[in-house]
Amino acid sequence: MLLNASGCLDALVAPDVARGLDAFVTKTVTPLPRDGNTPVRIAETDVGMLNSIGLANPGIDRFLTRALPRLEQLGVPLWVSVGGFETDHYADLCSRLDDYASVSAIELNVSCPNVEAPVESAAQIVAAARLATRKPLWAKLAPAVPDIGEVAKAAQAAGADGLSLINTIRGLKLEARTLRPALGPGQGGLSGPALKPIALAAVATCYRATDMPIVGMGGIRTGLDALEFIAVGARHVAIGTTLFSDPDAPARIRMELHAAAQERGWDAYEDAYAAAHEDSLSLRTT
Ligand SMILES: Cc1cc2nc3c(=O)[nH]c(=O)nc-3n(C[C@H](O)[C@H](O)[C@H](O)COP(=O)(O)O)c2cc1C
Numbered sequence: 001m002l003l004n005a006s007g008c009l010d011a012l013v014a015p016d017v018a019r020g021l022d023a024f025v026t027k028t029v030t031p032l033p034r035d036g037n038t039p040v041r042i043a044e045t046d047v048g049m050l051n052s053i054g055l056a057n058p059g060i061d062r063f064l065t066r067a068l069p070r071l072e073q074l075g076v077p078l079w080v081s082v083g084g085f086e087t088d089h090y091a092d093l094c095s096r097l098d099d100y101a102s103v104s105a106i107e108l109n110v111s112c113p114n115v116e117a118p119v120e121s122a123a124q125i126v127a128a129a130r131l132a133t134r135k136p137l138w139a140k141l142a143p144a145v146p147d148i149g150e151v152a153k154a155a156q157a158a159g160a161d162g163l164s165l166i167n168t169i170r171g172l173k174l175e176a177r178t179l180r181p182a183l184g185p186g187q188g189g190l191s192g193p194a195l196k197p198i199a200l201a202a203v204a205t206c207y208r209a210t211d212m213p214i215v216g217m218g219g220i221r222t223g224l225d226a227l228e229f230i231a232v233g234a235r236h237v238a239i240g241t242t243l244f245s246d247p248d249a250p251a252r253i254r255m256e257l258h259a260a261a262q263e264r265g266w267d268a269y270e271d272a273y274a275a276a277h278e279d280s281l282s283l284r285t286t
Contacts, residue, residue, distance in 0.1 A: 198218065213236065
């Protein structure tokens with residue numbers, strides 16, 4: 001499946017782009033509305049984009065009453081990304097979403113680098129969410145941990161159904177003239193091309209550590225990028241930062257992905273995933 005990365009596509013502003021996806025992933029929703037961080041919130045770097053949006057969102061009540069009914073009109077499966085500052089927040093959000101048939105999966109954002117708050121362990125959050133909903137739970141992990149494979153294993157043991165890999169990694173950009181941070185809050189989350197090697201390693205590691213399906217993301221700009229993620233064990237791929245400069249990227253990447261697979265002797269790109277399974281040697285990369 002081809003998805004968007006959370007926070008990188010407003011389906012209500014660009015419904016046709018969202019309809020071209022196999023599922024639409026919402027921006028992370030929190031229990032209460034959030035204005036987000038002080039501007040400036042986005043800055044370009046040589047190797048990707050820095051953002052410090054700070055989970056600006058309308059909160060779960062307005063999301064359910066105003067946004068969800070409109071998202072349902074899109075006719076694509078909906079994954080709702082949820083985030084909080086305590087384990088109970090995730091459980092509450094999941095139990096609220098459990099009542100909505102239109103929500104086909106929940107992504108647990110346990111990895112936002114832009115929120116200064118104590119975040120309990122991914123496994124604790126997954127366990128609490130698991131008790132609160134029967135919907136498929138995808139744990140979205142941060143790459144900046146000593147061993148992401150261990151975090152993934154713990155998430156699976158706690159009841160996760162899949163992994164979304166990876167979220168942004170903390171970065172800092174300075175303005176050349178002033179040597180002051182370009183972003184309002186100082187640091188932000190780095191996304192885009194710089195993330196791809198880190199994300200590929202995370203996918204390869206978690207593929208070996210668990211047997212959960214993985215959504216791979218991080219710097220995907222072309223079909224070949226996407227195929228690389230599939231070749232190291234991602235079942236699905238998501239497009240994030242690329243959508244800001246090229247909103248039509250999903251259709252193009254889908255075509256390129258198909259062509260890149262065919263050039264390598266596969267009828268469909270899913271065959272690359274099957275081949276990756278069979279050819280375990282290619283996956284035992286460290
Ligand atoms: C502007 C912006 C906002 C984002 N907001 C969220 C978010 O709300 N929740 C989340 O889990 N990830 C969020 N992300 C992270 C992306 O979903 C994705 O994990 C990351 O950007 C890596 O993919 P990419 O390099 O293709 O962008 C955001 C990324 C960007 C650039």
